[in-house]
Amino acid sequence: MSKSGHNFMQTLFRPFRSSKDENHEQELEQIAAQEQKQFSFATLVSATKDFHPDHKLGQGGFGPVFKGKLEDGREIAVKKLLHSSGQGKKEFTNEAKLLARVQHRNVVNLLGYCAHGPEKLLVYEYVANESLDKHLFKSGRRDALDWKRRYDIITGVARGLLYLHEGSPSVITHRDIKAGNILLDDKWVPKIADFGMARLFPEDETHVNTRVAGTNGYMAPEYVMHGRLSPKADVYSFGVVILELISGQKNSSFIPILDAENLLEWAYDLYKKGKSLEVMDPALASSAVPDQVAMCLQIGLLCTQSDPQYRPTMDRVVLLLSKKPGTLVEEPRRPGYPGSRYRRSRRPTTSIDSGNFDSDMFGSTINSDDHSATATTSSSRRTSRQLGSRGKLPMQG
Numbered sequence: 288m289s290k291s292g293h294n295f296m297q298t299l300f301r302p303f304r305s306s307k308d309e310n311h312e313q314e315l316e317q318i319a320a321q322e323q324k325q326f327s328f329a330t331l332v333s334a335t336k337d338f339h340p341d342h343k344l345g346q347g348g349f350g351p352v353f354k355g356k357l358e359d360g361r362e363i364a365v366k367k368l369l370h371s372s373g374q375g376k377k378e379f380t381n382e383a384k385l386l387a388r389v390q391h392r393n394v395v396n397l398l399g400y401c402a403h404g405p406e407k408l409l410v411y412e413y414v415a416n417e418s419l420d421k422h423l424f425k426s427g428r429r430d431a432l433d434w435k436r437r438y439d440i441i442t443g444v445a446r447g448l449l450y451l452h453e454g455s456p457s458v459i460t461h462r463d464i465k466a467g468n469i470l471l472d473d474k475w476v477p478k479i480a481d482f483g484m485a486r487l488f489p490e491d492e493t494h495v496n497t498r499v500a501g502t503n504g505y506m507a508p509e510y511v512m513h514g515r516l517s518p519k520a521d522v523y524s525f526g527v528v529i530l531e532l533i534s535g536q537k538n539s540s541f542i543p544i545l546d547a548e549n550l551l552e553w554a555y556d557l558y559k560k561g562k563s564l565e566v567m568d569p570a571l572a573s574s575a576v577p578d579q580v581a582m583c584l585q586i587g588l589l590c591t592q593s594d595p596q597y598r599p600t601m602d603r604v605v606l607l608l609s610k611k612p613g614t615l616v617e618e619p620r621r622p623g624y625p626g627s628r629y630r631r632s633r634r635p636t637t638s639i640d641s642g643n644f645d646s647d648m649f650g651s652t653i654n655s656d657d658h659s660a661t662a663t664t665s666s667s668r669r670t671s672r673q674l675g676s677r678g679k680l681p682m683q684g
């Protein structure tokens with residue numbers, strides 16, 4: 288037990304208490320709460336002016352987010368989780384405590400949490416420049432993102448994701464990497480938001496419910512089709528983000544060009560024809576470093592390959608990004624996306640792969656004419672899943 292915890296117990300068992308003792312006790316409780324990163328509900332009510340609509344930053348699939356200010360002046364973002372979370376108070380508290388230990392320059396800092404009656408809240412540091420999608424997909428704001436900034440975002444997110452996968456106190460698969468979950472601070476340093484949702488809202492194999500996981504346009508095909516979540520599903524989503532940063536186009540609202548149904552196919556076809564730079568956002572014309580752009584495109588395509596076994600781990604992605612442009616020899620295979628046709632991988636599952644997939648899943652054929660796609664594999668407990676509102680994927684049992 289910590290020293291403060293020990294004193295706290297002594298104080299608790301003292302038979303008579305003076306007001307001086309009580310003050311002392313309150314102080315100790317505060318210290319204990321700080322150690323556990325627990326916020327009282329009253330503190331968050333006061334910081335957000337009782338969750339006033341004017342303080343609302345937005346509404347995600349897990350609930351609304353409010354801006355707040357603590358008494359010590361720190362700005363915070365408070366996420367009020369929807370009550371539909373299946374987790375009990377104890378499980379929530381345990382997971383939140385663990386997630387609050389996750390610390391990295393490229394990951395949003397979870398300052399703490401609050402469990403108050405049915406309410407469950409997460410308290411994050413406030414990140415000043417909002418989310419990447421708000422800059423990248425709005426024509427008036429895109430110019431602020433020159434190539435250097437975009438390149439720094441790619442490398443920063445890669446490092447943050449590598450940390451989540453391999454360096455943090457526990458292995459964390461994000462499950463919802465997308466431009467909207469990359470926040471930018473006042474110096475444009477990218478910070479991955481909403482990590483740990485896969486732990487706080489675990490997949491439930493037995494209950495149909497309204498929980499959400501993943502966003503349309505970013506989800507790896509094996510995850511959509513079979514619910515197979517692994518770090519390689521994050522690598523796929525990260526690859527989509529790279530291609531969006533290079534092209535300035537949002538994969539989920541891509542207007543088909545010729546035979547290319549989506550951003551990934553379009554980028555791949557141009558890459559194969561040796562015309563990588565045609566993928567580039569015209570807004571980058573004056574700031575781009577062409578070799579760097581071409582290398583990032585190749586890495587993005589490696590990440591979005593259909594077969595997760597062929598996708599690099601984040602460890603490898605970070606290494607590839609550090610290479611001299613023009614020296615990358617890995618050739619990406621055709622990208623996959625929900626509704627595309629898989630080929631069974633002939634390569635056996637290797638130990639260097641952290642994907643942990645059984646190769647059986649690639650025995651399934653998805654009818655490319657039918658986007659409700661029916662998996663024919665016998666190993667899958669799930670069939671295809673329909674996307675709900677907000678492009679989110681409702682969970683199924």
Ligand SMILES: Nc1ncnc2c1ncn2[C@@H]1O[C@H](COP(=O)(O)OP(=O)(O)OP(=O)(O)O)[C@@H](O)[C@H]1O
Nearest residue numbers: 344345346347348349352364411412413414418467
């Ligand atoms: N720590 C933070 N600092 C500043 N703004 C934040 C922070 N966290 C979230 N936001 C803002 O709050 C809004 C809502 O975030 P939220 O994560 O709930 O929704 P989302 O990212 O659109 O969807 P999802 O549920 O898939 O994450 C976003 O626009 C985001 O920019």
Ligand SMILES: [Mg+2]
Nearest residue numbers: 347467468481
């Ligand atoms: Mg979010």
